Amino acid sequence: MKRWLECPNCGLGFDRADSPCQRGCPLGRWCDLACCPACGHEFAAPPRWWQWWRRVRRHSPVGQPTGAVCHLGDLQEGETTELVCVNTANEHRRHSLAVYGLVPGCELTLQQKRPAYVIRIGETELALEHAIATELLVRRRSAI
Amino acid sequence: MSTTITATSARERPVILVGNPNVGKSVLFTKLTGKFVIISNYPGTTVEIARGQCGEFHVLDTPGLNDLTPATDDARVTCAVLREHADAVLVQVADAKNLRRALVLTQQLAALGRPMVLVVNMLDELDQCGGKLDVRRLSELLSIPVVPTIATANTGIHLLKQQLEHARVPMLPATDTRDLPALWRRANDIVAQCYRLTRPHRATVAQKLGWWATQPGRGWILAAAVLAVMFWFVGLLGAGVAVDLLESGLFGRHLNPLAIRVVDALLPFPHEHQREVNEVTLKLPLTPTHGVTVWESTREVVSTEHESVGPEHWTRWDHARRLAHDFLVGPYGQITMALSYALAIVLPIVTSFFLLFSVLEDSGYLPRLAVMVNRLMRRMGLNGKAVLPMILGLGCDTMAAMTTRILETRKERVVTTLLLALAVPCSAQLGVLLAMLTRISFAAALFWVGLITGVCVVVGWLAARLHGGAGSDFIMELPPMRRPQWDNVIAKTLARLKWYLWEVVPLFMAGTAVLFGLHELGWLERMAAWTEPLVTGWLGLPRETAAAFLIGFLRRDYGAVYLLDAATGPAAVLTAHQVLVAMVTITLFMPCVATLFMIHRELGWRTAAAIALFVFPFAFFMGGVVHHVGGWLGL
Ligand SMILES: Nc1nc2c(ncn2[C@@H]2O[C@H](COP(=O)(O)OP(=O)(O)OP(=O)(O)O)[C@@H](O)[C@H]2O)c(=O)[nH]1
Ligand SMILES: [Mg+2]
Ligand SMILES: [Zn+2]
Ligand SMILES: [Zn+2]
Numbered sequence: 143m144k145r146w147l148e149c150p151n152c153g154l155g156f157d158r159a160d161s162p163c164q165r166g167c168p169l170g171r172w173c174d175l176a177c178c179p180a181c182g183h184e185f186a187a188p189p190r191w192w193q194w195w196r197r198v199r200r201h202s203p204v205g206q207p208t209g210a211v212c213h214l215g216d217l218q219e220g221e222t223t224e225l226v227c228v229n230t231a232n233e234h235r236r237h238s239l240a241v242y243g244l245v246p247g248c249e250l251t252l253q254q255k256r257p258a259y260v261i262r263i264g265e266t267e268l269a270l271e272h273a274i275a276t277e278l279l280v281r282r283r284s285a286i
Numbered sequence: 287m288s289t290t291i292t293a294t295s296a297r298e299r300p301v302i303l304v305g306n307p308n309v310g311k312s313v314l315f316t317k318l319t320g321k322f323v324i325i326s327n328y329p330g331t332t333v334e335i336a337r338g339q340c341g342e343f344h345v346l347d348t349p350g351l352n353d354l355t356p357a358t359d360d361a362r363v364t365c366a367v368l369r370e371h372a373d374a375v376l377v378q379v380a381d382a383k384n385l386r387r388a389l390v391l392t393q394q395l396a397a398l399g400r401p402m403v404l405v406v407n408m409l410d411e412l413d414q415c416g417g418k419l420d421v422r423r424l425s426e427l428l429s430i431p432v433v434p435t436i437a438t439a440n441t442g443i444h445l446l447k448q449q450l451e452h453a454r455v456p457m458l459p460a461t462d463t464r465d466l467p468a469l470w471r472r473a474n475d476i477v478a479q480c481y482r483l484t485r486p487h488r489a490t491v492a493q494k495l496g497w498w499a500t501q502p503g504r505g506w507i508l509a510a511a512v513l514a515v516m517f518w519f520v521g522l523l524g525a526g527v528a529v530d531l532l533e534s535g536l537f538g539r540h541l542n543p544l545a546i547r548v549v550d551a552l553l554p555f556p557h558e559h560q561r562e563v564n565e566v567t568l569k570l571p572l573t574p575t576h577g578v579t580v581w582e583s584t585r586e587v588v589s590t591e592h593e594s595v596g597p598e599h600w601t602r603w604d605h606a607r608r609l610a611h612d613f614l615v616g617p618y619g620q621i622t623m624a625l626s627y628a629l630a631i632v633l634p635i636v637t638s639f640f641l642l643f644s645v646l647e648d649s650g651y652l653p654r655l656a657v658m659v660n661r662l663m664r665r666m667g668l669n670g671k672a673v674l675p676m677i678l679g680l681g682c683d684t685m686a687a688m689t690t691r692i693l694e695t696r697k698e699r700v701v702t703t704l705l706l707a708l709a710v711p712c713s714a715q716l717g718v719l720l721a722m723l724t725r726i727s728f729a730a731a732l733f734w735v736g737l738i739t740g741v742c743v744v745v746g747w748l749a750a751r752l753h754g755g756a757g758s759d760f761i762m763e764l765p766p767m768r769r770p771q772w773d774n775v776i777a778k779t780l781a782r783l784k785w786y787l788w789e790v791v792p793l794f795m796a797g798t799a800v801l802f803g804l805h806e807l808g809w810l811e812r813m814a815a816w817t818e819p820l821v822t823g824w825l826g827l828p829r830e831t832a833a834a835f836l837i838g839f840l841r842r843d844y845g846a847v848y849l850l851d852a853a854t855g856p857a858a859v860l861t862a863h864q865v866l867v868a869m870v871t872i873t874l875f876m877p878c879v880a881t882l883f884m885i886h887r888e889l890g891w892r893t894a895a896a897i898a899l900f901v902f903p904f905a906f907f908m909g910g911v912v913h914h915v916g917g918w919l920g921l
Binding site: 234235237238239240241242243245246247248253254256257258260264265266267268269270271274 | 352353355357381383384386387390466467470496497500501502505653656657658660661664669670759760761762763764766
């Protein structure tokens with residue numbers, strides 16, 4: 143189940159499951175700390191009831207905030223977005239993506255999703271497989 | 287610090303061409319030195335250093351690299367060369383359309399503190415996509431000479447030669463060259479000051495084709511179309527029509543009779559040649575079984591078979607002359623068998639194949655195929671990238687064994703090499719197999735394709751399991767689709783043909799000599815008898831084909847040509863079912879000696895030996911299985 147958190151440091155909205163510390167944390171889902179995928183800031187995830195209360199107080203719509211972060215896989219084919227981060231503990235993979243220009247803040251276009259992902263970064267057309275594509279967190283744009 | 291290299295100290299200086307993959311380093315190398323190297327439109331064409339001379343400079347072409355911490359063996363080769371030649375001038379080649387990425391590498395190279403020149407190549411393509419580059423400004427920003435070129439059109443090469451003398455160490459503020467985000471930020475800053483790109487809204491036909499090639503539905507249609515064209519061009523036109531014209535027409539009708547007449551005049555002994563009917567048809571093939579016949583003729587010609595007259599009364603000289611006669615023009619003669627196989631069967635097949643293959647390589651289609659088959663390759667513990675060496679293997683397994691360098695882990699290299707050795711037929715063999723396909727039913731043809739693919743998947747899966755170790759991520763750059771350049775296609779085809787014939791003709795001659803010797807000593811018959819249980823019993827093939835497998839040890843394609851002769855030649859002895867069995871066995875048969883040597887060089891002798899020991903029994907095992915199961919299924 144998705145649980146939306148907001149980073150107190152940079153204001154990024156993201157799913158709890160995308161917190162980099164979530165994978166590989168020995169405490170697993172009992173760990174109460176969350177780590178922002180964009181800026182790496184670590185903070186205590188507020189309890190559910192508190193989030194719910196804040197939403198009620200603010201009258202903000204329940205669900206995904208606008209400008210929020212999602213996986214590459216959640217995008218439509220043809221959408222252009224900005225990369226927030228490569229959410230992986232695998233340094234080698236992060237590096238091999240970075241040499242093609244996949245660094246936080248770069249603009250990328252999703253060309254197709256099947257049979258493998260094809261994205262365009264500037265003039266580079268890059269094919270990726272699904273497992274890597276889901277590690278790319280991007281900021282959705284409202285209108286393209 | 288900035289140093290201008292004076293002309294005197296530049297003498298005999300090595301010049302290293304470096305840059306991202308597929309930016310035109312090899313084209314530039316050819317233009318600078320006049321030496322031929324393979325140029326293709328995909329990243330990872332060059333996997334070894336090439337050296338040449340340009341005036342006083344010693345020029346080195348290197349495999350492309352994305353940054354100075356290489357992940358693959360080919361990029362390691364480049365880094366080793368950079369380390370080795372500490373006094374070299376670096377000529378970084380950049381794709382003008384993708385300057386940003388080049389500048390990331392420039393910053394890393396700058397940290398090495400070597401004199402550099404930046405070549406901005408492919409200006410023609412930059413123009414097409416509406417880009418503008420301020421060369422002078424870029425040169426100021428980097429404080430090194432920047433040379434705009436269009437390598438394929440020979441534009442700017444002269445300027446580059448001049449600027450080599452003015453190479454300078456770039457002056458860029460020091461940064462941590464491993465911090466890629468920072469390097470990209472700096473590259474963005476530089477690009478913002480000297481570069482403008484307004485992308486056109488309409489996509490070109492080539493671009494659209496490129497998109498289609500990787501999509502689920504259209505991609506497969508395109509792949510099928512490519513395969514169909516290949517079957518028609520190589521299997522029907524090359525291995526069918528051209529081989530018929532050359533084998534029956536040129537050799538059977540003119541060269542062989544001429545050779546026989548000449549040899550008979552030079553080495554007379556009492557004998558009489560039999561005569562046979564020689565049929566030549568020139569037809570435009572439409573389907574495997576139908577075609578438009580353009581021209582047809584039959585004629586009676588002398589055959590290589592002959593009957594001795596009164597051999598009881600022969601002198602010793604007569605016997606010697608007969609031996610020499612048969613060595614040259616007998617059924618296992620150097621002219622009538624070795625040369626006619628090499629030049630009349632293999633030559634047209636590999637010519638048609640290499641021609642089509644070069645076009646495919648230059649179009650940029652091959653990496654897109656990798657996207658389509660990534661899932662399948664994953665099953666074998668590989669990823670889509672491994673499809674590149676496997677397709678190159680269709681050209682020549684030996685070269686492909688070297689191209690496995692573009693794969694990241696040893697496990698991937700070993701598994702890919704095993705599959706190359708086992709199941710990827712090389713050009714001549716493929717052409718022969720495509721020609722043999724015309725002899726069997728469509729269902730049987732599908733069965734053959736499916737079986738070979740299935741074997742690849744199962745063996746690959748098992749090998750990946752047994753070898754252990756990690757796979758790697760599938761992250762692959764797709765080159766732009768381009769219209770193939772005819773001069774490059776022709777040059778590449780000719781170079782490959784030359785190299786192929788150099789390798790093939792001597793081996794065919796040696797193989798024929800071995801067969802001749804065995805035949806003369808009467809061992810061929812005996813060996814056929816020994817292998818009887820295997821060839822006739824287990825595979826259900828006629829005894830004559832034993833020689834094909836014997837000779838297949840020397841070269842797989844030689845064995846295949848032998849079988850083709852038995853399947854479709856003038857005296858066809860194989861039934862459709864036997865053709866299928868023979869096809870499966872010879873497809874999976876031992877890789878040729880040259881390939882084994884290359885595997886030994888690239889991966890060590892243990893791997894080479896293990897591969898050889900596995901492949902040989904496995905080929906016979908599968909052939910037998912097909913014989914028994916196929917007979918039972920009634921294919
Ligand atoms: N239009 C155009 N195409 C070019 C130019 N230079 C090179 N090419 C094409 O770019 C492709 C790659 O050229 P190569 O010389 O093989 O590239 P490389 O840098 O050696 O590539 P790797 O060896 O794989 O690293 C080929 O298809 C060339 O025809 C150019 O100036 N203009
Ligand atoms: Mg090259
Ligand atoms: Zn944050
Ligand atoms: Zn004779």
